[in-house]
Amino acid sequence: MSEKKHRVSRRQFLNYTLTGVGGFMAAGILSPMVRFALDPILKEEAGQDMVAVAQVKDITTEPQRFDFKVKVKDAWYESEEPRSAWVFKDEKGDIVALSPICTHLGCTVNWNGEKSNPNRFFCPCHYGLYEKDGTNVPNTPPTAPLHRYEYEVKDGTLYLGKAKPRGEA
Protein backbone atom coordinates (compact mmCIF):
# COMPACT_ATOMS: atom_id res chain seq x y z
CA MET A 1 0.00 0.00 0.00
CA SER A 2 1.17 3.43 -0.82
CA GLU A 3 1.75 6.17 1.67
CA LYS A 4 -1.15 8.12 0.25
CA LYS A 5 -3.82 5.59 1.16
CA HIS A 6 -2.83 5.89 4.81
CA ARG A 7 -3.35 9.59 4.97
CA VAL A 8 -5.57 10.51 7.89
CA SER A 9 -8.13 13.09 7.00
CA ARG A 10 -8.62 16.13 9.17
CA ARG A 11 -12.04 14.81 10.21
CA GLN A 12 -10.62 11.40 11.15
CA PHE A 13 -7.81 12.97 13.12
CA LEU A 14 -10.24 15.13 15.06
CA ASN A 15 -12.50 12.13 15.64
CA TYR A 16 -9.63 10.09 17.04
CA THR A 17 -8.33 12.86 19.29
CA LEU A 18 -11.74 13.77 20.61
CA THR A 19 -12.62 10.12 21.29
CA GLY A 20 -9.27 9.64 22.99
CA VAL A 21 -9.52 12.71 25.18
CA GLY A 22 -13.18 12.03 25.94
CA GLY A 23 -12.44 8.43 26.81
CA PHE A 24 -9.59 9.48 29.06
CA MET A 25 -11.81 11.94 30.89
CA ALA A 26 -14.66 9.46 31.23
CA ALA A 27 -12.26 6.85 32.58
CA GLY A 28 -10.82 9.35 35.04
CA ILE A 29 -14.28 10.14 36.34
CA LEU A 30 -15.70 6.64 36.35
CA SER A 31 -12.82 4.49 37.56
CA PRO A 32 -12.76 5.78 41.17
CA MET A 33 -16.53 5.39 41.34
CA VAL A 34 -16.51 1.88 39.95
CA ARG A 35 -13.73 0.80 42.31
CA PHE A 36 -15.71 2.42 45.14
CA ALA A 37 -18.77 0.36 44.24
CA LEU A 38 -16.79 -2.87 43.78
CA ASP A 39 -15.13 -2.53 47.19
CA PRO A 40 -17.17 -5.23 48.98
CA ILE A 41 -16.06 -8.00 46.63
CA LEU A 42 -12.43 -6.89 46.84
CA LYS A 43 -12.34 -6.55 50.63
CA GLU A 44 -10.64 -9.43 52.41
CA GLU A 45 -13.04 -11.65 54.25
CA ALA A 46 -12.68 -10.92 57.94
CA GLY A 47 -11.45 -13.85 59.98
CA GLN A 48 -13.45 -14.86 63.01
CA ASP A 49 -12.01 -15.20 66.48
CA MET A 50 -12.37 -18.51 68.26
CA VAL A 51 -15.05 -18.17 70.94
CA ALA A 52 -15.18 -20.09 74.24
CA VAL A 53 -18.32 -22.22 74.14
CA ALA A 54 -18.22 -25.03 76.71
CA GLN A 55 -16.12 -27.01 79.18
CA VAL A 56 -14.82 -30.24 77.69
CA LYS A 57 -15.86 -32.20 80.78
CA ASP A 58 -19.50 -31.31 80.08
CA ILE A 59 -19.38 -32.79 76.59
CA THR A 60 -20.90 -36.28 76.34
CA THR A 61 -21.53 -38.70 73.53
CA GLU A 62 -25.07 -37.34 73.38
CA PRO A 63 -25.34 -34.12 71.29
CA GLN A 64 -26.04 -31.10 73.46
CA ARG A 65 -26.95 -27.67 72.32
CA PHE A 66 -24.60 -24.86 73.40
CA ASP A 67 -25.45 -21.22 72.75
CA PHE A 68 -22.75 -18.60 72.38
CA LYS A 69 -22.19 -15.17 70.88
CA VAL A 70 -19.81 -13.99 68.18
CA LYS A 71 -18.68 -10.45 67.52
CA VAL A 72 -19.77 -9.30 64.07
CA LYS A 73 -18.62 -6.13 62.32
CA ASP A 74 -20.92 -5.04 59.52
CA ALA A 75 -19.23 -1.97 58.03
CA TRP A 76 -19.70 0.62 60.84
CA TYR A 77 -22.15 -1.52 62.83
CA GLU A 78 -20.65 -3.81 65.45
CA SER A 79 -22.81 -6.29 67.27
CA GLU A 80 -22.87 -9.63 69.06
CA GLU A 81 -24.83 -12.22 67.17
CA PRO A 82 -26.18 -15.38 68.78
CA ARG A 83 -24.97 -18.71 67.45
CA SER A 84 -25.50 -22.25 68.63
CA ALA A 85 -23.88 -25.62 68.09
CA TRP A 86 -24.73 -29.27 68.67
CA VAL A 87 -21.65 -30.67 70.42
CA PHE A 88 -20.77 -34.27 71.26
CA LYS A 89 -17.90 -36.76 71.30
CA ASP A 90 -17.86 -39.40 68.57
CA GLU A 91 -16.86 -43.06 69.00
CA LYS A 92 -13.18 -42.18 68.70
CA GLY A 93 -13.57 -39.56 71.44
CA ASP A 94 -13.11 -36.63 69.06
CA ILE A 95 -15.25 -33.58 69.58
CA VAL A 96 -17.81 -32.80 66.87
CA ALA A 97 -19.55 -29.41 66.79
CA LEU A 98 -22.33 -29.19 64.24
CA SER A 99 -24.07 -26.08 63.00
CA PRO A 100 -27.83 -26.28 63.61
CA ILE A 101 -28.58 -24.58 60.31
CA CYS A 102 -30.31 -26.95 57.93
CA THR A 103 -28.49 -27.16 54.60
CA HIS A 104 -31.82 -27.30 52.79
CA LEU A 105 -33.28 -23.83 53.42
CA GLY A 106 -31.66 -22.62 56.62
CA CYS A 107 -34.14 -23.57 59.37
CA THR A 108 -32.83 -24.75 62.76
CA VAL A 109 -32.48 -28.46 63.35
CA ASN A 110 -33.07 -30.30 66.64
CA TRP A 111 -31.57 -33.46 68.08
CA ASN A 112 -34.25 -36.12 68.52
CA GLY A 113 -36.76 -33.60 67.26
CA GLU A 114 -39.10 -36.25 65.93
CA LYS A 115 -40.16 -39.37 67.82
CA SER A 116 -40.26 -41.76 64.87
CA ASN A 117 -36.63 -40.95 63.99
CA PRO A 118 -34.64 -41.34 67.21
CA ASN A 119 -30.98 -40.32 67.35
CA ARG A 120 -31.21 -38.11 64.34
CA PHE A 121 -31.25 -34.38 63.76
CA PHE A 122 -34.63 -33.22 62.54
CA CYS A 123 -35.63 -30.07 60.71
CA PRO A 124 -39.30 -29.20 61.31
CA CYS A 125 -39.69 -26.99 58.24
CA HIS A 126 -39.60 -29.68 55.55
CA TYR A 127 -38.90 -32.84 57.59
CA GLY A 128 -35.19 -32.92 56.78
CA LEU A 129 -33.17 -35.56 58.65
CA TYR A 130 -29.48 -35.96 59.47
CA GLU A 131 -27.58 -38.81 61.15
CA LYS A 132 -25.75 -38.11 64.39
CA ASP A 133 -22.52 -37.26 62.57
CA GLY A 134 -24.38 -34.68 60.47
CA THR A 135 -24.74 -36.71 57.28
CA ASN A 136 -28.00 -35.93 55.57
CA VAL A 137 -30.41 -38.84 55.28
CA PRO A 138 -31.12 -39.68 51.62
CA ASN A 139 -34.60 -38.93 50.32
CA THR A 140 -35.14 -36.08 52.75
CA PRO A 141 -34.85 -32.48 51.51
CA PRO A 142 -31.26 -31.62 52.59
CA THR A 143 -28.62 -32.29 49.94
CA ALA A 144 -25.52 -31.79 52.09
CA PRO A 145 -24.36 -32.68 55.62
CA LEU A 146 -24.66 -30.17 58.45
CA HIS A 147 -21.72 -27.79 58.56
CA ARG A 148 -19.05 -28.36 61.16
CA TYR A 149 -17.53 -25.69 63.35
CA GLU A 150 -13.76 -25.34 63.42
CA TYR A 151 -12.78 -26.04 66.99
CA GLU A 152 -9.84 -26.09 69.34
CA VAL A 153 -9.43 -27.14 72.97
CA LYS A 154 -7.38 -25.07 75.37
CA ASP A 155 -7.12 -25.70 79.13
CA GLY A 156 -10.24 -27.86 79.14
CA THR A 157 -12.35 -25.29 77.29
CA LEU A 158 -13.86 -25.77 73.85
CA TYR A 159 -13.45 -22.87 71.42
CA LEU A 160 -15.42 -22.67 68.18
CA GLY A 161 -14.65 -20.73 65.01
CA LYS A 162 -16.51 -20.64 61.71
CA ALA A 163 -18.94 -23.32 60.58
CA LYS A 164 -17.75 -24.85 57.32
CA PRO A 165 -19.10 -27.46 54.94
CA ARG A 166 -17.99 -31.03 55.70
CA GLY A 167 -14.53 -31.69 54.34
CA GLU A 168 -13.37 -28.12 54.86
CA ALA A 169 -13.45 -28.03 58.65
Added chain:
Amino acid sequence: MLNKIYDWVDERLDITPLWRDIADHEVPEHVNPAHHFSAFVYCFGGLTFFVTVIQILSGMFLTMYYVPDIKNAWESVYYLQNEVAFGQIVRGMHHWGASLVIVMMFLHTLRVFFQGAYKKPRELNWIVGVLIFMVMMGLGFTGYLLPWDMKALFATKVGLQIAEATPVIGPAIKTLLAGHHEIVGAQTLTRFFAIHVFFLPGALLGLMAAHFLMIRKQGISGPL
Protein backbone atom coordinates in the same frame (compact mmCIF):
# COMPACT_ATOMS: atom_id res chain seq x y z
CA MET B 1 -17.00 -4.11 14.80
CA LEU B 2 -18.71 -1.11 16.43
CA ASN B 3 -19.53 0.24 12.99
CA LYS B 4 -21.15 -3.06 12.06
CA ILE B 5 -23.28 -3.08 15.23
CA TYR B 6 -24.27 0.52 14.56
CA ASP B 7 -25.18 -0.25 10.95
CA TRP B 8 -27.20 -3.27 12.03
CA VAL B 9 -29.25 -1.20 14.47
CA ASP B 10 -29.48 1.76 12.10
CA GLU B 11 -30.77 -0.41 9.27
CA ARG B 12 -33.70 -1.45 11.47
CA LEU B 13 -34.41 1.66 13.54
CA ASP B 14 -32.98 4.49 11.43
CA ILE B 15 -31.33 6.11 14.45
CA THR B 16 -29.00 8.41 12.51
CA PRO B 17 -31.48 11.32 12.17
CA LEU B 18 -32.22 11.04 15.91
CA TRP B 19 -28.72 11.82 17.12
CA ARG B 20 -27.87 14.02 14.13
CA ASP B 21 -30.69 16.26 15.18
CA ILE B 22 -29.19 16.60 18.66
CA ALA B 23 -25.45 16.50 18.05
CA ASP B 24 -24.81 17.71 14.51
CA HIS B 25 -25.05 21.45 14.35
CA GLU B 26 -22.71 24.19 13.33
CA VAL B 27 -20.84 26.22 15.87
CA PRO B 28 -20.98 29.84 14.69
CA GLU B 29 -17.61 31.55 14.28
CA HIS B 30 -18.14 34.04 17.08
CA VAL B 31 -18.70 31.16 19.55
CA ASN B 32 -15.61 29.21 18.51
CA PRO B 33 -12.52 29.81 20.68
CA ALA B 34 -10.34 28.69 17.74
CA HIS B 35 -11.39 31.87 15.90
CA HIS B 36 -11.62 34.31 18.77
CA PHE B 37 -10.02 33.17 22.01
CA SER B 38 -12.37 35.37 24.02
CA ALA B 39 -15.14 33.00 22.95
CA PHE B 40 -14.12 30.73 25.82
CA VAL B 41 -16.82 32.51 27.82
CA TYR B 42 -19.34 30.44 25.85
CA CYS B 43 -17.99 27.29 27.54
CA PHE B 44 -19.37 27.99 31.00
CA GLY B 45 -22.85 26.66 30.30
CA GLY B 46 -21.44 23.42 28.97
CA LEU B 47 -19.04 23.20 31.91
CA THR B 48 -21.93 23.63 34.33
CA PHE B 49 -23.64 20.70 32.63
CA PHE B 50 -20.43 18.65 32.69
CA VAL B 51 -19.96 19.16 36.43
CA THR B 52 -23.65 18.42 36.98
CA VAL B 53 -23.17 15.05 35.27
CA ILE B 54 -20.27 14.34 37.63
CA GLN B 55 -22.46 15.34 40.58
CA ILE B 56 -25.22 12.98 39.51
CA LEU B 57 -22.79 10.09 38.98
CA SER B 58 -20.81 10.57 42.21
CA GLY B 59 -24.04 11.10 44.14
CA MET B 60 -25.48 7.84 42.82
CA PHE B 61 -22.42 5.98 43.95
CA LEU B 62 -22.37 7.67 47.37
CA THR B 63 -25.88 6.41 48.13
CA MET B 64 -24.52 2.85 47.96
CA TYR B 65 -23.05 3.46 51.41
CA TYR B 66 -24.85 6.49 52.82
CA VAL B 67 -27.70 6.05 55.31
CA PRO B 68 -30.09 8.99 55.91
CA ASP B 69 -30.67 8.32 59.59
CA ILE B 70 -29.53 10.24 62.67
CA LYS B 71 -27.82 7.23 64.20
CA ASN B 72 -26.04 6.02 61.09
CA ALA B 73 -25.52 9.01 58.80
CA TRP B 74 -22.27 10.25 60.26
CA GLU B 75 -20.94 6.71 60.79
CA SER B 76 -21.76 5.71 57.22
CA VAL B 77 -20.05 8.81 55.83
CA TYR B 78 -17.02 8.15 58.02
CA TYR B 79 -16.96 4.55 56.84
CA LEU B 80 -17.28 5.31 53.13
CA GLN B 81 -14.62 7.99 53.35
CA ASN B 82 -12.07 6.06 55.41
CA GLU B 83 -12.69 2.35 54.87
CA VAL B 84 -13.94 2.07 51.30
CA ALA B 85 -11.42 2.23 48.45
CA PHE B 86 -11.52 5.62 46.69
CA GLY B 87 -14.15 6.79 49.15
CA GLN B 88 -12.25 9.99 49.76
CA ILE B 89 -12.06 10.60 46.01
CA VAL B 90 -15.71 9.92 45.27
CA ARG B 91 -16.91 12.00 48.22
CA GLY B 92 -14.35 14.65 47.31
CA MET B 93 -15.72 14.83 43.77
CA HIS B 94 -19.22 15.39 45.12
CA HIS B 95 -18.01 17.91 47.71
CA TRP B 96 -15.83 20.04 45.43
CA GLY B 97 -18.11 19.55 42.45
CA ALA B 98 -20.95 21.11 44.45
CA SER B 99 -18.99 24.35 44.77
CA LEU B 100 -17.79 24.16 41.19
CA VAL B 101 -21.34 23.91 39.84
CA ILE B 102 -22.21 27.16 41.60
CA VAL B 103 -19.07 28.87 40.27
CA MET B 104 -19.65 27.72 36.68
CA MET B 105 -23.32 28.59 36.82
CA PHE B 106 -22.43 32.06 38.12
CA LEU B 107 -19.93 32.65 35.29
CA HIS B 108 -22.46 31.39 32.74
CA THR B 109 -25.06 33.79 34.15
CA LEU B 110 -22.60 36.69 34.01
CA ARG B 111 -21.84 35.97 30.36
CA VAL B 112 -25.50 35.82 29.41
CA PHE B 113 -26.16 38.99 31.39
CA PHE B 114 -23.34 41.12 30.05
CA GLN B 115 -23.86 40.01 26.47
CA GLY B 116 -27.56 40.74 26.76
CA ALA B 117 -28.25 37.24 25.51
CA TYR B 118 -31.39 37.06 27.68
CA LYS B 119 -33.23 39.64 25.52
CA LYS B 120 -36.13 38.90 23.20
CA PRO B 121 -36.72 36.19 22.05
CA ARG B 122 -34.77 34.37 24.78
CA GLU B 123 -36.55 35.69 27.91
CA LEU B 124 -38.11 32.31 28.67
CA ASN B 125 -34.74 30.62 28.65
CA TRP B 126 -33.47 33.19 31.16
CA ILE B 127 -36.43 32.41 33.41
CA VAL B 128 -35.77 28.68 33.20
CA GLY B 129 -32.11 29.41 33.95
CA VAL B 130 -33.08 31.30 37.10
CA LEU B 131 -35.24 28.33 38.14
CA ILE B 132 -32.24 26.03 37.59
CA PHE B 133 -30.21 28.40 39.77
CA MET B 134 -32.77 28.07 42.56
CA VAL B 135 -32.85 24.27 42.26
CA MET B 136 -29.05 24.21 42.47
CA MET B 137 -29.12 26.35 45.62
CA GLY B 138 -31.70 23.93 47.05
CA LEU B 139 -29.45 20.99 46.24
CA GLY B 140 -26.55 22.71 47.97
CA PHE B 141 -28.64 23.54 51.03
CA THR B 142 -30.15 20.05 51.44
CA GLY B 143 -26.90 18.25 50.66
CA TYR B 144 -25.05 20.22 53.29
CA LEU B 145 -27.03 18.57 56.10
CA LEU B 146 -26.50 14.98 54.99
CA PRO B 147 -23.06 14.27 56.57
CA TRP B 148 -24.80 15.01 59.89
CA ASP B 149 -21.83 16.60 61.61
CA MET B 150 -21.80 19.80 63.68
CA LYS B 151 -21.21 22.06 60.70
CA ALA B 152 -24.10 20.45 58.83
CA LEU B 153 -26.48 20.74 61.78
CA PHE B 154 -25.80 24.37 62.59
CA ALA B 155 -25.70 25.50 58.98
CA THR B 156 -29.13 23.95 58.55
CA LYS B 157 -30.39 25.62 61.72
CA VAL B 158 -29.31 28.97 60.32
CA GLY B 159 -30.91 28.21 56.96
CA LEU B 160 -34.16 27.22 58.62
CA GLN B 161 -34.16 30.42 60.67
CA ILE B 162 -33.75 32.41 57.48
CA ALA B 163 -36.77 30.61 56.04
CA GLU B 164 -38.65 31.27 59.29
CA ALA B 165 -38.06 35.01 58.92
CA THR B 166 -40.45 35.07 55.94
CA PRO B 167 -43.46 37.25 56.80
CA VAL B 168 -46.67 35.41 57.78
CA ILE B 169 -45.90 31.98 56.33
CA GLY B 170 -42.33 31.75 57.72
CA PRO B 171 -43.01 29.38 60.64
CA ALA B 172 -45.05 27.09 58.40
CA ILE B 173 -42.27 26.93 55.79
CA LYS B 174 -39.72 26.16 58.47
CA THR B 175 -41.82 23.33 59.91
CA LEU B 176 -42.46 21.97 56.44
CA LEU B 177 -38.72 21.87 55.73
CA ALA B 178 -37.62 20.57 59.13
CA GLY B 179 -40.47 18.10 59.58
CA HIS B 180 -40.89 19.22 63.21
CA HIS B 181 -41.86 22.39 65.06
CA GLU B 182 -38.70 22.59 67.14
CA ILE B 183 -36.29 19.77 66.52
CA VAL B 184 -33.81 19.60 63.66
CA GLY B 185 -33.43 15.85 63.74
CA ALA B 186 -34.61 12.51 62.39
CA GLN B 187 -37.39 13.91 60.22
CA THR B 188 -35.27 16.79 58.97
CA LEU B 189 -32.56 14.43 57.79
CA THR B 190 -34.89 12.06 55.94
CA ARG B 191 -36.73 15.00 54.37
CA PHE B 192 -33.55 16.67 53.23
CA PHE B 193 -32.31 13.38 51.83
CA ALA B 194 -35.51 12.82 49.87
CA ILE B 195 -35.45 16.39 48.56
CA HIS B 196 -31.75 16.12 47.72
CA VAL B 197 -31.81 12.84 45.81
CA PHE B 198 -35.33 12.64 44.34
CA PHE B 199 -37.31 15.86 44.20
CA LEU B 200 -34.70 18.43 43.20
CA PRO B 201 -32.74 16.22 40.76
CA GLY B 202 -36.06 15.37 39.08
CA ALA B 203 -36.90 19.06 38.77
CA LEU B 204 -33.37 19.79 37.61
CA LEU B 205 -33.48 17.24 34.78
CA GLY B 206 -36.80 18.63 33.55
CA LEU B 207 -35.58 22.22 33.66
CA MET B 208 -32.29 21.37 31.94
CA ALA B 209 -34.20 19.59 29.17
CA ALA B 210 -36.30 22.73 28.67
CA HIS B 211 -33.15 24.90 28.76
CA PHE B 212 -31.43 22.83 26.06
CA LEU B 213 -34.52 22.46 23.88
CA MET B 214 -34.94 26.21 23.84
CA ILE B 215 -31.34 26.91 22.92
CA ARG B 216 -31.58 24.40 20.06
CA LYS B 217 -34.84 25.89 18.87
CA GLN B 218 -33.70 29.52 19.04
CA GLY B 219 -30.01 29.07 18.34
CA ILE B 220 -27.23 30.84 20.17
CA SER B 221 -27.44 34.63 20.26
CA GLY B 222 -25.54 36.55 17.57
CA PRO B 223 -22.19 38.32 17.88
CA LEU B 224 -21.98 41.52 19.90
